[in-house]
Amino acid sequence: RVDGAGRGVGPRVGVAGPRVDAPPLPIDAPPLQMITLAQGPTSITPANTVSCNAAGVTAENSYYRAFRLADHGVTTAFTASRIDVGIETATAGIGASQTIQVKLYTVAGTFPAGVMTQIAGQIATVTNTATGTVLPVTLSPPGVAAAGSTLVAEVFIPDGDAAGNSIFIGSNTAAETGPSYLRAPDCGSTQPAALTSLGFPAVHVVLTVTGTY
Numbered sequence: 043r044v045d046g047a048g049r050g051v052g053p054r055v056g057v058a059g060p061r062v063d064a065p066p067l068p069i070d071a072p073p074l075q076m077i078t079l080a081q082g083p084t085s086i087t088p089a090n091t092v093s094c095n096a097a098g099v100t101a102e103n104s105y106y107r108a109f110r111l112a113d114h115g116v117t118t119a120f121t122a123s124r125i126d127v128g129i130e131t132a133t134a135g136i137g138a139s140q141t142i143q144v145k146l147y148t149v150a151g152t153f154p155a156g157v158m159t160q161i162a163g164q165i166a167t168v169t170n171t172a173t174g175t176v177l178p179v180t181l182s183p184p185g186v187a188a189a190g191s192t193l194v195a196e197v198f199i200p201d202g203d204a205a206g207n208s209i210f211i212g213s214n215t216a217a218e219t220g221p222s223y224l225r226a227p228d229c230g231s232t233q234p235a236a237l238t239s240l241g242f243p244a245v246h247v248v249l250t251v252t253g254t255y
Contacts, residue, residue, distance in 0.1 A: 074254040077116065079109040079193065082218035084128060084176050084248050091130045091210040092242045093199075094226035099135070100202040100209050106223035106234050107249045108153035109193045113219075120193070120255045122146055122162060122185040127197050128212020128248025129172045135206020139169040142209070145196040146185040146251065153194050154223060154234040161185035168209060176212065176248060184253065195251050201228075212248040222247035 094101040111120055125144040134140045143165050147158040162185025168177060187193055199209055213222070222245060223234040237245045 076252065076254050077114060078126075078250050078252045079111075079114050079116075080250040081107060081109070081220040082246050082248075083214060083216050084126065084212075084250065085214050085216065086128050086130055086174055086176070086212035086248060087214040088130065088174075090215065090245060091213045091247075092224070092237065092240075092245050093210050094229035094231075095208070096203070098208045099206055100199055101226065101228040102201045103199045103211075104225040104234070105197045105199075105211050105247050105249060106153070106225070107195050107220060107247065108149065108223075109195070109220070109251060111187065111189070111191050111193065111255075116189075116255045118189050118255045120187045120189075120191070120253050122187065122193065122251050122253035123181055124252040125164070125179045125181065125195055125197075126248075126250045126252065127166075127177045127179060129168060129175055129177055130210040130212045131173045131208065132168045132170055132210075133173075133208045134170055135202065135208070138171075139167050140202065140205065140207045140209060141165050141167055142200070143198040144179045144181075145198060146181065147194040147196070148187050148191045149194050153192065156192075158194055161187060174212075193251060195249055197247075197249060213245045214248065215244045216246060218246040222249075 146162040149156040
């Protein structure tokens with residue numbers, strides 16, 4: 043194209059604007075790590091456990107373990123998804139199964155003197171065939187504990203007198219890194235007490251908590 047003055051007019055060339063950098067790519071969070079909080083092995087020693095019972099019929103018993111998250115290398119929030127419970131023997135008085143309940147708490151202060159706040163709980167069915175096994179109990183919903191917490195896991199065994207239920211939690215005599223506790227109101231232990239202090243130092247309860255952080 044030629045304008046009136048005989049000058050050639052070429053195509054317009056735009057001036058490049060300032061470069062706009064693309065936003066940075068998001069930084070992925072580190073993958074969650076799964077861990078099982080345990081204070082000893084999960085083998086079950088036959089005829090080792092103590093319980094409050096009458097002629098083998100189980101009274102109300104609660105067994106506990108306390109897990110300080112920092113002791114297990116957990117320095118962030120912890121989401122507990124499962125509690126595993128050892129079963130030494132289980133015999134239902136009616137039918138082929140009975141129920142127990144697992145509970146999970148955080149504790150302000152130290153266990154058992156501190157104040158506990160429940161963060162999860164689940165009823166579980168224990169069949170007669172569970173004898174000598176470790177029973178996994180999925181928590182739905184899971185329990186979430188803040189960083190720096192101490193978790194307390196409880197296995198609550200209801201009074202089996204009406205149905206004639208008998209159940210003994212699994213235990214062993216292997217070394218443990220934290221004590222096992224028992225509460226048994228009908229036998230005079232109205233608050234959780236270390237089994238060692240009750241005269242049973244060789245009863246180490248099989249009770250673990252699995253989750254992610």
